[in-house]
Each structure stands twice: as C-alpha cells, then as structure tokens.
Amino acid sequence: MVRKRRLMKSTGMVVLTGTLLAGCGGGGGAVRDESVLENLNPSGMPIVKEKITMKGFAGKFFASADWSNLMLWQEYEKMTNIHMEWETVQVDTLAEKRNLLLAGGDYPEILYATAVGKADLIRYGGEGVFIPLNDLIEKYAPNFKKLMDDYPVVKKGITMPDGNIYSFPTIRDPEFMSVRTRTPWMKKEWLDKLGLQEPTTPDEFYHVLKQIKEGDPNGNGQADEIPYGAVGITQLLDFLKGSYGLNTHGTANGHVDEDPETKKLRFIPAHPRYKEILEFANKLYGEGLIDKEIFSIKTAEFTARASEGVYGFVSNVNPESIFNQKGYIGMPVLKGPHGDQKNTAIGSPLGNLGQFIITDKNQNPEAAVRWLDFFYSDEGAKMFFMGFKDITYKEMPNGEVEYTDEIINNPKGLNLDQAVSQYLIWPGGYYPGIIKQKFFKGAEGRPSSIENTQKAMPYTLKDEEIWPAFNFTSEEQDELTTIQSDLHVFIDEMRDKFISGAAPFSQWDDYVKNMEKMGLDRYMAIYEAAYKRYQEQ
Template sequence: MKVSKMGSILLTCVLSVSMVSACSSSNGNGDNSGSGTAKGNEPSNTEKKAEEAAGLNPSGFPIVNDKITVKGFAAKLFANADWNNLKLWQEYEKATNIHMEWDTTQKDSLKEKRNILLAGGEYPEVFYASAFSRSDLFKYGKQGVFLPLNDLIDKYAPHFKALMAKYPIIGKGIKMPDGNIYGLPTLYDPEFKSVFYNTPWVKKEWLDKLGLAEPQNLDDFYNMLKAFKEKDPNGNGKQDEIAWGAVGTTGLLGYLKGSFGLNNHGNSNAYVDTDPKTGKLRFVATDPGYKELLQYVNKLYKDGLLEKDIVSVKSEEIDAKGTGGLLAVIDNVDPVAIYNQQGYVGLPVLKGPHGDQMYTYIGSPLGNIGMFVLTDKAKNQEAMIRWMDYFYSDEGIKLFFMGWKDETYKEQADGTIDYTDEIKKNPDGLSLDQAISQYLVWPGGYYPGFVKQQFFKGAEGLPTSVENAKKSEALTLKQDQIWPAFNFTSEEQTELTTLATDIQTYVDEMRDKFIVGDASFDKWDEYAATLNKMGLDRYIQIYQAALDRFTTE
C-alpha cells in the first residue's frame, strides 16, 4: 500500500534494532545510518531544489518521501528464494520507500543472462550482485550504459566514502583508467584477518599419534606428509589416508609460493610481482624460484604424498574423502564447516630453501568491483546510491548478514551475536546457507557491501579460523604491500585479453605437467622460450602501465 511520509518514518522505527537508530526526520539530523551528504560536501541550492522536487531526503530514512519502484537485476544462490517476497527487501522498502522489482537468475547462468539483457537493450536501472568484470565495467562505462558514480558517492554515500578515505586502496582499485568509478564493490575489512589468509589445515590428532611437531620448513613438511601416508595414523591397518587432499594444485602452490619468495604483492595479480633483485616487474612463472617450487611439488607427487588425481579430481570426490575423515591436510576453509570434521589446526608458514618465509597467498580488501551498477535507465540515481550506501554502514552490515534480533539471531549479554538455533540447527534439515536464505541474500558470496568479522558467521569467522589467522599473521604480507587487481584501458584490455588467454593457459597447463611428470624439467628453457614467442614482453609492458597508474594515483 502507499505509505505517507510520516507513516514511513513510523514504520521505520518499528523495524529491527539494527535499523532503529537510523530513524530520523528528513532534515538529516540522524547521525549515521542512511545518511547522505558528507560534511564539507553540502549540496548547492540548485541541488537542494532538485532533491526537493524528487522527494529525496539527503540523510536519514525514508530515502524518498513518496514510494518509487526501481527495476533491478541480480544473481542469487538458491532458486527457491524469491527476492520479491524476501523479508530483507520487504523491510528495507518500509524504511526507504523504495520498492525493488527484482529479476533474478542463478549464479550459473548469470553471465549469459546479463549479456543478453545488455545486448538487447532491455537492461534494468540497477545491476546488483551481478559481478561485472573490470573490462566490462570500463567498456559499458565508456559507452554510457553504466553511469559514473564519482559525484554520487561524493554527495550521497558517506559510509562508502569514509571507507575510501580510511583505506586508499579502495579508491585506487575501483577507478578506471578514465578516472571514473562505474561500480561499487564487495569489500573485506582488513581487520578481518581470517577472511584473507587461511593456511591449510592439518589433523592434530594424527600429528600427536605419530609424535610429529607442526612443520617449520620444507623438509619438515615433506616428512610429515610421508608419515601420514605410510604410518597408518587412523589405525585401521590400511594405507587409505590422503596426506594432502585438494582439487587442483593452485592452493598448494599458493601456500608454498612465499617460501620461494614469490607473489610478494599478493595474489590479485597472480602472474606478476616485483623482482626483489632489480625492483622491476617480474613474470612469476618464469622465475628460477618458480622452477624450484615446481620441482619440490613434483617430488611430493612422485612420492605419493598428494592426491593421486590432483590435477583432475572432482570436488565431490575430495568432499567424500574429507567427510570420511581420510584427509590429513585440507586445502580449504575450516573442515568443521565443510566436512563436520573437528580437531584440525592451521599449518605454519614454512621457511624455504633460501630463507624466504612469508605467506603471500592473499588478496586485497577489494572483492569484485562490479557488484552494484547504475545504468543510464536509472531515474533515481541519488536515491539508489543512498539505498546502497546503507549496506556499507555498521547497521546495514548487521542487517544484511544477521537479520533480526530474536528471529534470525540472538544477542548475548556481552554484546556478541549469533544465529538462532532455527538457523544453525534447522528443524527441516536445511543447511545454514539454505535456512538464512529464506530471509537474507548473502549466501553464495555475490553481493556489494562490507564484510566485517563482527557480523559474518561463515566459516572464515569461526574461532578456529580466527586463531589460524593469528598464528600466521606475523609472517603474512601486510595490506600496504598488496596490490589490488589492476585496471586496464580499453586498448590495453583488448590486447591483453588475447595475450593473457594464451600465456596464462599455457602456464597453467605446463604447471600441472611439470608437477605430475608429464613434462621434464629439462624442457624448462623451451617452456620459457615458448612464453616469449607468445608475447610475454608485451604482456609485461601492459601490466607495467597499469602498475604505473596505480602507484601514481
């Protein structure tokens, strides 16, 4: 039903505790939640008149005085969650006076559906949780299909603007080469250590049974895996234990790269870093340290210490072994969350053959930067930036991830919160993700917003994960050492797409061949020469140009 301005304010004030303090009259006296203009960026008289004509309140709730309808497109995880009848959006509509008319698709069909909408010109006002690539953001931004958000952020997104000020890497990472911002990102709180770095997990009971200490270097690591394979730590008289269980070799190499001095600016640009000897940009996969790394992992494979089908095994096969308690070391999130297996602890950061000891398999606070996009069809741009900005505030984050007190979460006397038993131990047998998706939209990881440890109760927020992060923190890259994924001009991206497809595909194919012995290390020079013929010099030049823009921003 249509709600008057006063009615909207009253409705807002009976929402959950997470939104109550957002209540304020439309004069903007509310101190934070839903606020619109940042101090020092007050709108001009012309802008004020435009806001008044549009019924827009520059701060507080409701965002607009008269209800508006906005068409949005989004990806979702579960098919049975109807976003048009989801409590999160229904309650937020009461607070904001903005009715979202959702067209959703499952994640598996996102790219196809998204591209069809854009190609046919039948796209919505808002793309939400649509995970546009950096190249698509720039492409459609230059075409005028996606709107630049710089001024809107400056005037109507104080929470996001404050995060940009606090963490400069955000602004540097989301600005395209033309200086415009075309999308709002998923952000991860740099203080939420366990969401960034989570070394593999080892079964402590088996270490203790075999009298093994946690490994400190590569020899220790080898000997530990060998003992798990040969000494029957589960005591069933069979050699059925898998020393290292994982899908693919990426996680193992990621764990070990820092022990060989590689990826010294993190994993967001996984194929390049800085050569510590020259200070120049380096292609990681031709460095002598990378060859040493592959030779070490090849030794692990030859001696049967890795999942025998590691380059081709399906996730369901590893999951079955994990659930059955057969994996000594697990390259994933905490096994208690995914396999219901207790008693695993994080592995230490290992010292390498030349004294390197750093965990570098870590990304920047920036997740996907194309999670919220306004198109040229958006009729209420200012209102929608305010709508989104709320979910970068503490109150919005709490609502987004936790929902409503005494309905989806309980609050303890010490102020800590957790989901209710109906969510955690659902009587209908639903998993936590399935149960909370009857109310909220975050499961599946596709959303714009700010992930904070206080309000995130997924696997990375478990106490064991937090402890694991603390264990490796001193030997992990610091945030100011980490590069975000770089942005490229249209011309660079066009050229790089072809180069990167060929080069990176070849690198990944040869990586696995070297590891399993299908390619001899005697062919290393031939491998490097092939990369040079593919245009590796030009590939590096393009990355250097992007790095130069990043460092001079």
C-alpha cells in the same frame, strides 16, 4: 551504437534537467527533471518520501529463496520506501544472461551481485551505459566515502583509468584477516599419534606427509589415508610461494609481482623460484603424498571425501564448517630453502568491483546510491549478514550476536548456508557491501579460522605491502585479454603436466620460450603501464 548519458552538474549534485536518457535503449527516451529530487530525503530513513520502484538484475546462488518473498528485501523496502523489482538468475548462467542484456540494450536500472568484470566496466562506462558514480558517492554515500578515505587501496582499485568510478565493490574489512587469507589445515591428532612436530620447512612438510601415508594414523590397518587434498593445486602453490620469495604484494594481480631487489615487475610462472615450487610439488605427487585426483576432482566429490576424514592436510575453508571435521589446526608458514618465510597468499581488502552498477536507465541514481550505501555501515552489515533479531540472530550477554537455532540447528536439516538463504542472500559470496568479523559468522568467522590466521600473522604481508588488482585502459584490456586467453591456459596446462610428471623439467626452457612467443613481453609492458598509474594515484 555508442550510448551516452548527458549530465548537468550543480553544486556537486548530478542533475538531469529535461534531458533525454537516450541511446540504444538507454533510458527509453524518458525525461527526468529536478522534481525527482524533491522526493529524495538527503539523509536518514526513508530514502524517498513517496514510494518508488527500481528494476534490478541480480545473480543468486542455488540456496537463495525467491527474492520477492525474501525478508531482507521486504524489511528493507519498509525502511527505505524503495521497492526493488528483481530479475534473478542462477550464477551458472549469470555471465551469459548479463552479457545478452547489455549487448541487446534490454538492461534494467541496476545490476546487483552480477560480478561485472573490469573490461565491461571500462567498455560500458565509456559508452555511458554505466553512469559515473564519483559525484554521487561524494554527496550521497557517506559510509562508502569514509571507507575510501580510511583505506586508499579501495579508491585506487575502483577508479578506472579515465578517472571514473562505475561500480560499488565487495570490501573485506582489512582487520578481518581470516576472510582475506588462509593457510592449509592439518589434522593434529594424526601428527600426535605419529609423534610428529608441526612442519616448519618444505622438507619437514614432505616428511610429515610421508609419515601420514606410511604410518596408518587412523589405526584401521589400511593405507587409506590421503596426506594432502584439495580441489586443484593452486591453493597449495599459493601457500608455498611465500616460502620461495614470490607473490611479494599478494595475490590480486595473479601472475605478476615485484622483485624485491630490482623493484621491477616480474612474471611469476617464468621465474626460477616458481620452477623450484613445481619441482617440490612434483616430488610430493610422484610419491603419492598428494591426492592423485587433485587435478580433476570436483568440489562436491572432494567435500564428500573430506567429510570422511581421510585427509591429513586440506587447503580449503575451515574443515569444521565445510566438512564437519574437528581437530584440524592451521599449518605454520614454512621457511623456504632461500630463507623466505612469508604468508603472501593474501588478497586485497578490495573484492570484486562490479557488484552494484547504476545504468543510464535509472531515473533515481541518488536514491539508488543511498539505498546501497546503508550496507557499508555497521547497521547495514549487521542486517545483511545476521538478519533480524530473534528470528535469524540473538544477542548474547557480552553484546555479540549469534545465529538462532533456526539457522545453526535447522529443524528441516538445512545446512547453515541454506538456512540463512531463506532470509538473506550472502551465502555464495556475490554482493556489494563490507564483510566485518563481528557480523560475519560463516566459516571464515569461526574461532578456529581466526586462530589459524593469527598463527600466521607474524609472517603475513602488511596492508601497505598488498596491491589491489591493477586497472587497465580499454585498449590495454582488449590487448591483454587476447594475450592471456592463450597464455593463462598454457601456464595452467604446463603447471599440471610438470607436477604430474607428464612433462619433464628438461622442457622448462622451451616452456618459457613458448610464453614469450605468446606475447609475454607485451603482457608485462601493459602491467608496467598500469603499475605506473597505480603509483601515481
């Protein structure tokens, strides 16, 4: 049954007066009237005069403590007068549990850190299960509204084709570049020992990798060095695309970018330049310059191997933070065979959209919006990522904040993510809010990560060149999902086969024809329609 929420708008405020929040489980037939708003403080803390309770469903990562005992939520309850009754699930079962709740109508007032996809935002927003937030943001979310005004890409990215906003997203501060882009890391001491300069072209990159394989840079007399390693080949290909004139507007739209000459959208996996990248990667793999297990290795196994210092180059977050390996520096942006030298492996400032959703069961949507908006402020971002003075962080003489020894040298032997998660929830990456460099001390905030990013900045796409992920109508999304369920699997399979040598490049034309048979033309037509709407916003 389609669920509807009946809204009355008065002076820009969303008001429900004697209205049933009805439908299949929607609101449970509860009545809400204007007296609810009498309990709301329009600004400042606490958010409400008399304590209220909201029920929320959230995804959490393995290290997170019981949220009912978590200092973040306990202290925030004291500030706001809002008690959150959390039901949390581990992220590996999040999608299944979330979908069951929504399909069965047994969903709570708030969905938090649940990474709801666009298809569901459009579907459940259209049905009235997820309430429109436009007017609520205008009146009750000054911090988030300012970010939308300052960075139009945010508003464009979260506005669905029907004109409504149904969720709050993760925002990466556009000035915090090391959290939005990353280039591979290389082991400087090995290059120095072998008398090698930093590579500046793909051919030089090949030469350096070959010298690492053959030159015994660790000096143990064994050929145990692995020139390049990662979990999967995607990060290397994304890095190389900018050297071959691809991903001209960043990575947010996956396989689609714009031809700089024709100004028309193009499908990267069918482009001749993409074939050249695969041929180059095939050469590296065929000569043993890429970890032979790159297509199958799991994160835990890769982390263990990288922690032994066997890789010359790695594509991952800061090796010092993740692998406890010092001496790695950022790899230069390579100048490709056609003269392209761009760092296009960069995401939009807009992260996952569906990280905070208010459902039609919520009796206090205004208070819920105020509750979240705090975390888009500097004060809220500091509390969310750094925690509490003299407990999880300390103030330095220069005014900066750093984690306490309890976090960075945990007496129980916990790593940083695990120690932080005894108090806070950000490790793992699922949350609504804004990630700012001065308050984020994870791997991307390390000085070496920032230095790595600065090294690539002269060649990095400008903010005005970077697109957010496009939004689609419900009908477009349904059709696109059907097409790409087969198309994307085929692309990934053939990518790995071409690189590993399991499929010869003489099959390239057949590969392209198969994609066309899978509905590539219609796929691109849907993207064209979405792109046109994006331009008109």
